[in-house]
Amino acid sequence: MLKVKDLNVYYGKIHAIKGIDFDVKNGEIVTLIGANGAGKTTTLKTISGILKAEKGVISFDGENITRIKPHLIPDFGVAHVPEGRQVFAQMSVYENLIMGAFIRKDKREIANDIEMVYTYFPRLKERHKQLAGTLSGGEQQMLAIGRALMTKPKLLLLDEPSMGLAPILVDEIFSMIQTINGAGTTILLVEQNANKALRIAHRGYVLETGVIKLTGTSEELMSNDEVRSAYLGG
Amino acid sequence: MNSKTKKAYLLNAVAVFLVYIVFLTLIRFKVLSNYFGGVIILTCIMMIMALSLNIVAGFLGEMALGHAAFMAIGAYLSGFTSIAIMNAFPTAPALLVLIFSSLVGGVAAGIAGIAIGTPSLRLRGDYLGIVTIGFGEIVRIFFINFDPLGGAQGLKGIPRLTNLSYAYWITVLVVFLIFTLGVSKYGRAIMSIREDEIASEASGIPTTRVKVMAFTISSFFAGIGGSLYAHYQGYIDPDKFQFMFSIEMFVIVVLGGLGSLTGSILSAIVLTVLPELLRGFAQYRLLIYSLALVIMMIFRPQGMLGRTEFSLYHLIYVLTNKREPYKKGSIDGGKSS
Ligand SMILES: Nc1ncnc2c1ncn2[C@@H]1O[C@H](COP(=O)(O)OP(=O)(O)O)[C@@H](O)[C@H]1O
Ligand SMILES: [Mg+2]
Numbered sequence: 001m002l003k004v005k006d007l008n009v010y011y012g013k014i015h016a017i018k019g020i021d022f023d024v025k026n027g028e029i030v031t032l033i034g035a036n037g038a039g040k041t042t043t044l045k046t047i048s049g050i051l052k053a054e055k056g057v058i059s060f061d062g063e064n065i066t067r068i069k070p071h072l073i074p075d076f077g078v079a080h081v082p083e084g085r086q087v088f089a090q091m092s093v094y095e096n097l098i099m100g101a102f103i104r105k106d107k108r109e110i111a112n113d114i115e116m117v118y119t120y121f122p123r124l125k126e127r128h129k130q131l132a133g134t135l136s137g138g139e140q141q142m143l144a145i146g147r148a149l150m151t152k153p154k155l156l157l158l159d160e161p162s163m164g165l166a167p168i169l170v171d172e173i174f175s176m177i178q179t180i181n182g183a184g185t186t187i188l189l190v191e192q193n194a195n196k197a198l199r200i201a202h203r204g205y206v207l208e209t210g211v212i213k214l215t216g217t218s219e220e221l222m223s224n225d226e227v228r229s230a231y232l233g234g
Numbered sequence: 235m236n237s238k239t240k241k242a243y244l245l246n247a248v249a250v251f252l253v254y255i256v257f258l259t260l261i262r263f264k265v266l267s268n269y270f271g272g273v274i275i276l277t278c279i280m281m282i283m284a285l286s287l288n289i290v291a292g293f294l295g296e297m298a299l300g301h302a303a304f305m306a307i308g309a310y311l312s313g314f315t316s317i318a319i320m321n322a323f324p325t326a327p328a329l330l331v332l333i334f335s336s337l338v339g340g341v342a343a344g345i346a347g348i349a350i351g352t353p354s355l356r357l358r359g360d361y362l363g364i365v366t367i368g369f370g371e372i373v374r375i376f377f378i379n380f381d382p383l384g385g386a387q388g389l390k391g392i393p394r395l396t397n398l399s400y401a402y403w404i405t406v407l408v409v410f411l412i413f414t415l416g417v418s419k420y421g422r423a424i425m426s427i428r429e430d431e432i433a434s435e436a437s438g439i440p441t442t443r444v445k446v447m448a449f450t451i452s453s454f455f456a457g458i459g460g461s462l463y464a465h466y467q468g469y470i471d472p473d474k475f476q477f478m479f480s481i482e483m484f485v486i487v488v489l490g491g492l493g494s495l496t497g498s499i500l501s502a503i504v505l506t507v508l509p510e511l512l513r514g515f516a517q518y519r520l521l522i523y524s525l526a527l528v529i530m531m532i533f534r535p536q537g538m539l540g541r542t543e544f545s546l547y548h549l550i551y552v553l554t555n556k557r558e559p560y561k562k563g564s565i566d567g568g569k570s571s
Pocket of ligand 2: 040
């Protein structure tokens with residue numbers, strides 16, 4: 001479904017992504033794990049068109065999306081949940097979700113999908129009129145995911161959904177990610193929290209300073225000594 | 235539209251009509267002087283200016299410090315148009331000429347908005363503030379030196395077509411249109427860009443295009459305001475459209491609450507009527523503004539209404555039932571009525 005070939009991304013002279021290859025197949029949860037500064041966010045931003053690739057090809061369902069403008073990426077069925085819960089703080093929960101459906105015109109289906117998001121995250125339903133900026137961190141993350149689901153994506157790009165959240169909330173969100181995947185949405189999950197990410201993912205890639213060091217199924221990575229000592233705490 | 239929204243619309247329509255009748259009667263029976271009628275017209279014009287500026291300053295959250303320039307473009311082009319029409323057809327109906335000329339002025343200002351907005355809104359950061367200040371001065375100096383439109387003497391002989399009724403109803407129409415924009419899909423898109431540009435793009439919003447659109451609509455209505463002004467005064471003095479005038483309009487918007495349309499309306503009324511009542515202190519006008527601004531920033535930095543909208547329906551409901559029907563409405567917060 002998603003194929004990334006020889007991707008190179010620069011910030012000025014800084015070579016942040018140094019020729020990585022990876023792919024995500026239909027129906028999978030694939031995780032890209034790596035320490036802070038490894039290039040995880042850069043990779044996702046390049047897929048969704050916010051950053052430009054210097055070299056390399058990103059293709060989605062056979063179409064080359066390397067040079068597509070960011071606001072047109074949702075049309076291809078790719079939704080990006082940016083790092084750090086970027087919700088529209090001064091707008092209500094409901095309005096945030098409506099904005100997610102900006103590119104869609106099917107009013108009745110949009111209403112259905114809002115209800116679907118509310119079933120995934122009942123806390124959002126209780127707070128549908130509340131301003132998003134007044135939600136707790138976990139609720140904002142749920143809203144950011146919900147808003148991305150409103151674009152009706154085939155592939156969901158998640159940038160560190162566990163960041164800054166209490167463990168119990170992380171579990172709740174990760175189990176919801178599994179549910180969303182079970183309902184047919186493919187997921188590329190970027191995480192520093194390798195432990196939790198590998199537990200729900202089918203496969204994973206280990207990213208280190210812009211290079212992919214290792215890849216394998218989640219079981220393989222979890223039992224790999226290097227991964228255990230560097231990312232799973234022994 | 236649910237029944238609550240319908241009721242609220244109806245209530246607002248009735249209120250708007252009543253206010254009109256009251257003012258008309260008071261002026262007809264000389265309770266209010268013609269001079270006061272003039273103050274009402276100026277207030278209407280300032281409302282249009284503040285509301286249109288709020289689209290960029292409030293909804294979009296960009297510094298726009300050249301609103302007077304777009305007003306000037308609207309004033310000059312509409313004035314020129316109506317002079318030409320009246321020369322060719324002296325008996326042309328006033329309202330029609332006013333509307334047509336205003337549209338010409340508004341479109342001209344809107345085109346200027348596209349020209350200024352496209353390059354400066356493409357970039358992230360506060361370029362717009364700087365560009366609009368520069369643009370404001372260029373426009374003013376252009377009109378001072380452009381003799382076909384009167385040069386430094388200003389443009390004279392503009393038919394005085396703006397009367398109280400026309401000013402009032404055109405303002406009502408503009409208020410309605412800008413409110414409608416505020417609750418529309420594209421209005422929300424403007425606000426979401428203010429909240430977070432990357433998340434907006436990830437939601438499929440063409441941010442550059444929407445920003446330029448917001449700036450263009452804002453400029454268009456500024457041009458309409460300029461036209462009403464030109465046809466009220468009967469002449470245009472290019473020095474009216476100084477940088478300080480843009481600042482005055484910005485202050486009105488900030489005092490009312492960035493993003494609050496009813497706040498802009500209220501603030502435009504207070505800050506236009508107050509200095510007129512204190513006519514003897516005319517030279518202190520800017521002092522009053524500055525003082526109001528300082529006091530406001532200390533006690534209520536979000537402006538009179540913050541981001542919420544005043545709702546007549548809500549007020550009456552509370553007064554009669556002594557309890558809140560729902561949370562205070564706002565165009566970009568909860569549901570407004
Ligand atoms: N805007 C930027 N300008 C310059 N360098 C950047 C910028 N954003 C990230 N980088 C650098 O690129 C590398 C990868 O960053 P990032 O993709 O954010 O990592 P991660 O998401 O894995 O923590 C880091 O070395 C970081 O310092
Ligand atoms: Mg990151």
